[in-house]
Every structure is written in structure tokens, then in C-alpha cells.
Amino acid sequence: MSGNRAIAYKGPGKVEVIDVDYPTFELQDGPGVNPANVGRKVNHGVILKTVATNICGSDQHMVRGRTTAPTDLVLGHEITGEVVEVGSDVEFIKVGDLVSVPFNIACGRCRNCKERKTGICLNVNPDRPGSAYGYVDMGGWVGGQAEYVLVPYADWNLLKFPDKDRAMEKILDLAMLSDIFPTGFHGAVTAGVGVGATVYVAGAGPVGLAAATGAQLLGAAVVIVGDLNEDRLAQARSFGCETIDVSKGDPGEQIAEILGVPEVDCGVDAVGFEARGHGQDASHEAPATVLNSLMDITKAGGALGIPGLYVTGDPGGIDEAAQKGSLSLSLGTGWAKSLSFTTGQCPVMKYNRDLMMAILHDRVSIAKNVKATPITLDKAPEGYAEFDAGAAKKYVLDPNGYLGAA
Structure with missing residues (x-):
């Protein structure tokens, strides 16, 4: 051969x-x-x-x-x-x-x-x-x-x-x-998804859809998927997810329209380092947006599963810090809310x-x-x-x- x-x-x-x-x-x-x-x-x-x-x-x-x-x-x-x-x-x-x-x-x-x-x-x-x-x-x-x-x-x-x-x-x-199935599932597990949980998955690409599927398998009551791409959001709705278009504004406000409150029990980042902003900033790359948004909308004492990829070398990063994987995270928010984070390969x-x-x-x-x-x-x-x-x-x-x- x-x-x-x-x-x-x-x-x-x-x-x-x-x-x-x-x-x-x-x-x-x-x-x-x-x-x-x-x-x-x-x-x-x-x-x-x-x-x-x-x-x-x-x-x-x-x-x-x-x-x-x-x-x-x-x-x-x-x-x-x-x-x-x-x-x-x-x-x-x-x-x-x-x-x-x-x-x-x-x-x-x-x-x-x-x-x-x-x-x-x-x-x-x-x-x-x-x-x-x-x-x-x-x-x-x-x-x-x-x-x-x-x-x-x-x-x-x-x-x-x-x-x-x-x-x-x-x-x-x-x-x-x-x-992608274990990776998405890992994101849901490490976010603390269980029976009756409300879950927000940032990103409706294959890993995000796998995370949403994993959340359903784990017994989540409501799975909300956010993205900019309507075709991908439609795919999430095809198997029972709620969806939000983050180009239309703050995820918390849209989550409140679905759940009655602007927060979820569990957050999953299935986007990673090429994230874009929300609302009017959706056309611009803003690599810390998803992580900071998840800290805002996840309940105090909750957890973030982060299967989205982050790198230590990004030649196309928007600034010198991003090119080294250094992002402007609101870690104080995470600390004040006692949030847990799980990153890395599944x-x-x-x-x-x-x-x-x-x-x-x-x-x-x-x-x-x-x-x-x-x-x-x-x-x-x-x-x-x-x-x-x-x-x-x-x-x-x-x-x-x-x-x-x-």
C-alpha cells in the first residue's frame, strides 16, 4: 500500500x-x-x-x-x-x-x-x-x-x-x-446543566448545536441558543430550542422575553476567540464579548462551560493583546457572582x-x-x-x- x-x-x-x-x-x-x-x-x-x-x-x-x-x-x-x-x-x-x-x-x-x-x-x-x-x-x-x-x-x-x-x-x-458531540456535551455538563435547568448557549454552529442537544439530553427545561446567523438559528429551532438574534441587542433583554427574567441557570460559550459584538457592534470582532455577556446573564453561583476555542497566538487578532490571547474580561463580575469556569479541550x-x-x-x-x-x-x-x-x-x-x- x-x-x-x-x-x-x-x-x-x-x-x-x-x-x-x-x-x-x-x-x-x-x-x-x-x-x-x-x-x-x-x-x-x-x-x-x-x-x-x-x-x-x-x-x-x-x-x-x-x-x-x-x-x-x-x-x-x-x-x-x-x-x-x-x-x-x-x-x-x-x-x-x-x-x-x-x-x-x-x-x-x-x-x-x-x-x-x-x-x-x-x-x-x-x-x-x-x-x-x-x-x-x-x-x-x-x-x-x-x-x-x-x-x-x-x-x-x-x-x-x-x-x-x-x-x-x-x-x-x-x-x-x-x-463535537462530546465537546458540546462537556460544555453543558461543566455549565451545570441538569433536570429543569434554563440554559443559554452562545453560538449556533455545530458545537453550539451539540451543546444544546447535550443540554436537552441532560434534562434542561429551556435551551436558548444565540447567534447572528438566521439559518443556524433556524436549525436550533428545528429540534426544540428557543433562539435569540444577538445582532438585535443585549442577550439578557431577549432572554427576559422568553423566561421572564434576564438570566439563566447555566451558560455555554460555543463561539471562542473570533466572537463578535452584540447589537450595533455585531459587525465588529470583539473577542471577549461572549465571555463577558455570559457572566452577566448567568445566575449568581452558576457556571460557565467554555468549549469554544481560545488560543495563545492569533496573527489576525484585533490588537496586540488579542494576538497573544489576552482578553479584557470582567473577572470582577465573575468573582462577585461566584461563577465557576471550565475551559480547555473536552x-x-x-x-x-x-x-x-x-x-x-x-x-x-x-x-x-x-x-x-x-x-x-x-x-x-x-x-x-x-x-x-x-x-x-x-x-x-x-x-x-x-x-x-x-
Whole structure:
């Protein structure tokens, strides 16, 4: 086996399908690969033939040129695949298994992994805790928007679907387990969502819709989703959410029209560092807007779940502080209201099996809620462009024809 095709970042606003090497059980040098990882043996890994690999808003940040991602970085951290080769140290995963890949790469051996903090594994990225496929400054593990991909520590990382035929019947739902469904669910959990809660989710992109779905699954009484994009708000209403258009003014006033009070029990930030202002400022980037707004509208003693991405390097930031990830937060508001905050990568393995069971037993329809839309690998540049323009869809790449996207 020698061929492989993948989606690569080619500079701001541009991705292309390129030919890349077929994976081996040793990390090779390449765009974004940490030099300390070059030559690393991966006998504990497997090679997957990709069944589904999704375009994520986090990928879009890189493609917009808002990170330090290098040219020719192979993208993609949302991966579902079929095992075609296993390394010599793999014991339990077998050729032919259909699996979901958590976007966090974790060793299963370090202190953090043993404490279920798999988003900040200590052994897979020489520069900092935590790693991911196809993402800038995350150790250089090659991305999964490709026909074939290497997955390390396979016995630990992979979630095997119990029945292949049954899984393929729900494959678009199960494809959301690699990132956005657990990530959105994590946002809802860390915001304290429970039975009877009122919840505000900032952002109606795929992660925001997944957070809203997770809040419903957790028993929320009312889920309100805020955004600037009417098509995405309509998608949120399609599965029972209330919505507000933040371009029309302060979220608190609009929340009061729905709930009778200008606050919610739980707040979720599914927007991240490219946030825009509210009301008349909605046309301008204002990266601290969502966080400050959530502190205002979340009840005293409440919590904020923050699955939205924030970075330490943003070349396109509106000022010198924003370019370093330093935002003007009203921390005094948070302190005065005794608010709790949870940030960082979702530890996918903490949730993915339970969410898989909810999917397989018809408790949730995440693919419908995020409007999962399969496209071929060759259509990926169009998918990126449409997603960047605000399409109310979750694009799922079909590199090997498992989904019938052609």
C-alpha cells in the first residue's frame, strides 16, 4: 500500500487535496511535526481506512489564517474509521474493527490520563500538555482528513462500535463522537446543566448545536441558543430550542422575553476567540464579548462551560493583546457572582461511550440536529468555503465511499 490523499492547508482561505505518504508505524518529519516527535515508534498504533472525517470550526480558524499553522499541514481531527493494519504492540483492537477516534491523543499511562484528563496528556506533545490530529502546535500528529490515518495508543484511544452493521446504519450520528458531540456535551455538563435547568448557549454552529442537544439530553427545561446567523438559528429551532438574534441587542433583554427574567441557570460559550459584538457592534470582532455577556446573564453561583476555542497566538487578532490571547474580561463580575469556569479541550473519552449508547438506542439524533452533510474528499475546498460563509451544516468528508457521498 503506498497511496494516500488528504486535505492540506495551503495558506489563508485555501485548502487543497494533495497526495501524501501512506502512514507507517513511525512518525515522519513534515509540516507542523514537532522535531522531538520525528522518528517516534508507534507500534502501539493502528492504521485506519477513513470512514468519515468532519470539517470542524477549529479547522476553520486555521484555514482563515488565524493561527500559526504551517502551509501543507494535513488537517482533520474528527475521525471515524475501519482498522486495516495493527502495530505489533496492539492487543485488543483487530483488523476490520469499526472505531471512533477521540480528537485528543492520549497515552493512557501518564497521571492526567489516569485521572481521565485525556485532553491534557503529558506524553504526546513535547511542547505542552495535550495533543490532537492535524492541528497547529499539537505535536504534529498527521490529520485525518485523508484516505488513511495513523492512530497511536490504539488499545487506549479507540472506541470500538459493538456491531458494524448496526453502526453503519447510524454512521453519521456516530461520526460526531470524535469531537463535537462530546465537546458540546462537556460544555453543558461543566455549565451545570441538569433536570429543569434554563440554559443559554452562545453560538449556533455545530458545537453550539451539540451543546444544546447535550443540554436537552441532560434534562434542561429551556435551551436558548444565540447567534447572528438566521439559518443556524433556524436549525436550533428545528429540534426544540428557543433562539435569540444577538445582532438585535443585549442577550439578557431577549432572554427576559422568553423566561421572564434576564438570566439563566447555566451558560455555554460555543463561539471562542473570533466572537463578535452584540447589537450595533455585531459587525465588529470583539473577542471577549461572549465571555463577558455570559457572566452577566448567568445566575449568581452558576457556571460557565467554555468549549469554544481560545488560543495563545492569533496573527489576525484585533490588537496586540488579542494576538497573544489576552482578553479584557470582567473577572470582577465573575468573582462577585461566584461563577465557576471550565475551559480547555473536552476529554472525549469521558463521554464518548455513553453518548454512543444514547445514539445506538435512539435517545438522540445528533446528525439531524447539526445537519450532518456527507461530501466527497474532492469537494472539501467547497465545503470549507460554504462553512466559512455560515452554512447551517456539519460537513462530513467521505474519502473512501463508505457514506455514499458521491
